[in-house]
Amino acid sequence: MLSTTYAVGELSAINGVMGAKAERSLVYHVVGMPSYQNQRVHRKLHHTFGDGVFGNFVNISAQAACCHAVIDPDNCMIEMERVISEARRNNQPAYIVVPGDYALAPVTPTEVRPVTLKSNPVSLEKAVAAIAERVRAAKSMVAFPAFTLQRLRLQKEARQAIEALGCPFATTTMEKCIIDESHPQFAGLYAGAVSAEKTRQIVEDAELVLDLGGISLNDETTAGFSGRLDPARFVSIGLNDVRIGQQVFGNVRVADVLAALAKFKSPAVPYRGTPEQAQRVNGKAADKITMDPLYSRYAEFILPGDNVVLESGSSSLGLPPMTLSDDVQVHIQMLWGSIGWATGAAFGIAIADPNRRTILVTGEGSHQLTANEIGNMGRYGANPIILVLNNDGYMVERALEPNPDWSYNDLAKWRYADLPHALGCADWITARVETIGELDAAMKAARESKSGAYIEVIGGRMDMPKALAFAHTRIKELYGSDAA
Numbered sequence: 001m002l003s004t005t006y007a008v009g010e011l012s013a014i015n016g017v018m019g020a021k022a023e024r025s026l027v028y029h030v031v032g033m034p035s036y037q038n039q040r041v042h043r044k045l046h047h048t049f050g051d052g053v054f055g056n057f058v059n060i061s062a063q064a065a066c067c068h069a070v071i072d073p074d075n076c077m078i079e080m081e082r083v084i085s086e087a088r089r090n091n092q093p094a095y096i097v098v099p100g101d102y103a104l105a106p107v108t109p110t111e112v113r114p115v116t117l118k119s120n121p122v123s124l125e126k127a128v129a130a131i132a133e134r135v136r137a138a139k140s141m142v143a144f145p146a147f148t149l150q151r152l153r154l155q156k157e158a159r160q161a162i163e164a165l166g167c168p169f170a171t172t173t174m175e176k177c178i179i180d181e182s183h184p185q186f187a188g189l190y191a192g193a194v195s196a197e198k199t200r201q202i203v204e205d206a207e208l209v210l211d212l213g214g215i216s217l218n219d220e221t222t223a224g225f226s227g228r229l230d231p232a233r234f235v236s237i238g239l240n241d242v243r244i245g246q247q248v249f250g251n252v253r254v255a256d257v258l259a260a261l262a263k264f265k266s267p268a269v270p271y272r273g274t275p276e277q278a279q280r281v282n283g284k285a286a287d288k289i290t291m292d293p294l295y296s297r298y299a300e301f302i303l304p305g306d307n308v309v310l311e312s313g314s315s316s317l318g319l320p321p322m323t324l325s326d327d328v329q330v331h332i333q334m335l336w337g338s339i340g341w342a343t344g345a346a347f348g349i350a351i352a353d354p355n356r357r358t359i360l361v362t363g364e365g366s367h368q369l370t371a372n373e374i375g376n377m378g379r380y381g382a383n384p385i386i387l388v389l390n391n392d393g394y395m396v397e398r399a400l401e402p403n404p405d406w407s408y409n410d411l412a413k414w415r416y417a418d419l420p421h422a423l424g425c426a427d428w429i430t431a432r433v434e435t436i437g438e439l440d441a442a443m444k445a446a447r448e449s450k451s452g453a454y455i456e457v458i459g460g461r462m463d464m465p466k467a468l469a470f471a472h473t474r475i476k477e478l479y480g481s482d483a484a
């Protein structure tokens with residue numbers, strides 16, 4: 001539930017709400033608008049253009065949602081049932097606006113029945129039969145459990161379906177750790193040409209690619225479209241339909257399809273394999289901090305029961321190739337990719353899920369956009385561990401431009417490690433570390449502390465993870481031209 005002030009508040013929030021739309025998160029965005037009385041007589045009011053028009057921002061916010069309603073006492077019951085079921089069906093935001101004078105007005109009683117999101121049984125049966133036929137005919141198959149299943153909390157159901165099918169499964173970065181990476185059917189992280197070779201073969205040579213929930217093969221998840229995945233081989237199970245080539249089965253829910261697949265009796269011997277692990281690099285205590293030992297350490301540091309929030313930039317490229325412990329939940333905004341997201345998200349996740357430790361991994365440039373949320377973390381007693389890589393600017397951007405020294409990739413030089421105390425987190429552990437030894441000591445103290453912890457990690461200005469170095473060679477594919 002998100003509640004913002006008319007116009008000025010909702011417009012500030014809209015980037016985040018659009019992110020939720022892109023990444024399929026359900027948000028009810030509720031806004032109180034000027035009273036019906038004032039609207040009717042076109043009063044000149046603050047938070048408007050002074051033109052007596054009140055729908056300008058409704059149109060804008062509605063674009064960030066999958067459905068919206070302007071509520072009045074007469075339509076309230078019908079409209080609320082509609083937007084709630086539509087938002088749940090799509091798992092995307094709903095935008096609801098209520099004129100101030102109606103907020104406490106009694107609603108007009110109306111006969112409505114809550115919508116249940118059931119599959120059409122005939123369509124479901126046909127879809128499952130068509131999938132089964134393709135599965136039986138395929139000599140090789142790989143499954144991709146999609147990020148949407150994490151949003152719908154269907155990870156267990158996805159795992160059961162994959163176990164019944166017996167095939168290997170891979171994930172893109174958007175699904176990092178959606179099923180434990182120690183699972184014997186896990187074939188590794190697929191990221192186009194930067195995948196481990198064995199993972200790439202399993203995925204790209206599979207006769208059938210079973211997309212469970214609608215994966216997003218975008219420029220970011222495929223290292224600049226560097227993969228070779230033939231769409232004709234896909235069986236795509238979306239949230240509300242199944243698509244096999246030109247055949248579409250509408251009005252079926254992914255949960256029902258997963259439940260049907262979990263009953264599948266595969267004649268084949270289940271796949272068993274261990275994906276190649278990204279090499280762990282140790283480094284010496286006195287060494288300056290470089291990317292290989294840094295992400296190796298982060299991978300060791302992350303424990304079962306942690307929630308890990310990864311910011312766009314070197315964090316979302318550096319950590320995912322490392323194998324992580326079981327029972328780790330990774331949160332990442334790979335498709336929308338609005339920097340600053342992760343610091344705010346870490347606050348929300350830490351509050352929503354206080355029984356797990358929240359670990360934020362962010363670059364300092366992204367962090368500058370939303371660092372004020374640290375104050376809220378302290379205010380509400382959250383105890384995250386925040387790992388901020390300070391590499392003197394927007395390194396990702398430097399890496400993807402012909403001239404790494406453009407001044408717009410430079411930043412104000414904050415004293416990051418001082419932020420928690422300045423923002424009211426008096427009992428937090430803070431450190432600024434330049435060597436591997438200092439990093440190790442700070443991480444140990446962070447893990448042991450009951451309060452929040454904040455570590456500023458000093459990195460090299462152009463020291464980048466491997467996937468970024470590769471992206472640097474694919475500027476044309478990423479941007480559609482030679483010019484970056």
Ligand SMILES: Cc1ncc(C[n+]2csc(CCOP(=O)(O)OP(=O)(O)O)c2C)c(N)n1
Pocket residue numbers: 312313314315337338339362363364365366367389391393394395396397
């Ligand atoms: C709101 C927004 N503005 C700009 C961008 C483009 N962008 C992507 S990554 C990035 C820089 C990230 O820098 P930092 O957080 O310091 O990470 P680094 O790569 O340096 O480790 C920028 C500007 C974006 N994704 N979102």
Ligand SMILES: [Mg+2]
Pocket residue numbers: 363364365389390391392393394395
């Ligand atoms: Mg940076």
